[in-house]
Amino acid sequence: MPSVLLSLVTWNSADSVEACLRSALAQTYSDFEFWVVDNASADDTCARVEALSAADKRLKLHRLPQNTGFCGGHNYALDRTQSDYVLLVNPDVEMQPDYLAKAVAAMQRDEQIGTVCGLLVQSQEADPYIDSAGMTALPDGRYRLRLHRQRVSEAALEPGYVDGADGALPLFRRRFINDLRIEGHFFDPRFFAHKEDWDVAWRGRLYGWRTWFEPSCRALHPRQFLPANLRLRNRLASAIKTDAVKNQWLLLIKNTTPAQAPRLLLQAIPRQLAIMAYSVLFERSSLPAYRYIWQHWREAVESRKIIQARARRGWQPASGPTTPTQLSARPEPAAVVV
Structure with missing residues (x-):
């Protein structure tokens, strides 16, 4: 091999x-x-x-x-x-x-x-x-x-x-x-x-x-x-822009640890709200991203539980478990x- x-x-x-x-x-x-x-x-x-x-x-x-x-x-x-x-x-x-x-x-x-x-x-x-x-x-x-x-x-x-x-x-x-x-x-x-x-x-x-x-x-x-380049962004397909918005929310939901949450979300949420306002006013093609997050919230939270549980175990050397999770x-x- x-x-x-x-x-x-x-x-x-x-x-x-x-x-x-x-x-x-x-x-x-x-x-x-x-x-x-x-x-x-x-x-x-x-x-x-x-x-x-x-x-x-x-x-x-x-x-x-x-x-x-x-x-x-x-x-x-x-x-x-x-x-x-x-x-x-x-x-x-x-x-x-x-x-x-x-x-x-x-x-x-x-x-x-x-x-x-x-x-x-x-x-x-x-x-x-x-x-x-x-x-x-x-x-x-x-x-x-x-x-x-x-x-x-x-x-x-x-x-x-x-x-x-x-x-x-x-x-x-x-x-x-x-x-x-x-x-x-x-x-x-x-x-x-x-x-x-x-x-x-x-x-x-x-x-x-x-x-x-x-x-x-x-x-x-x-x-x-x-x-982030608005001139280039305006030329992109709507599906690409929707993915960019959707995926940022998935990142935050899945990966933010309880210790990170107060500081990180204090900086992340205002930016995400500004992006939402921009979408409503100028880029309605990106609004399906928010519908997706609403519809798949539970699945994202389940992924979060798996990630956070694994993160609490910390670094696993080669002698530790190596089998894929679920x-x-x-x-x-x-x-x-x-």
């Missing part, structure tokens, strides 16, 4: 997927299998993947009959593999050849490291802007990209522990993945897409896991989605494997 699974979820990704795949298949660390889980693309994404898989048997295409989002697609791969490590790969990422080798080496520093993230830059120019260098937790329950839009030459790029990893290219330890499962899922399928990396970072910190930033791991990632019996879509 290969030591690393590369998991890539595609949905109409034909414009970028070939460059992404070629950079992954050219990694100097070659002991991996590469799953591409396609969410019912309508373009020629699958044809492009198949063409490359014919020449490299490590690459396998799994076609899902419906769009399960970022969360569902990666959960599909995670639930069917057992590698020691998993590298999530966005279809618009291009890795330097030694990214995976250096990330795996960084993971060996400490068994408490559950995630390794690298330096993602926005262009191939000599001194590019930084896309992310991990994430920083904010006092109102949000996360922001570390060093985003700073020039590489101007940033303090030291390896070390950070609050979380951006979802574009994190390396996870398998034991970390299994420890964070809730009702069988690593990624909460209710998120579909957006802020699921915040959820994983927050839950991992609650359980005592750590995230290591390794700047020698470098990749290209020209980010497109920043929901495996789910919910059916998943069958895939066509190419």
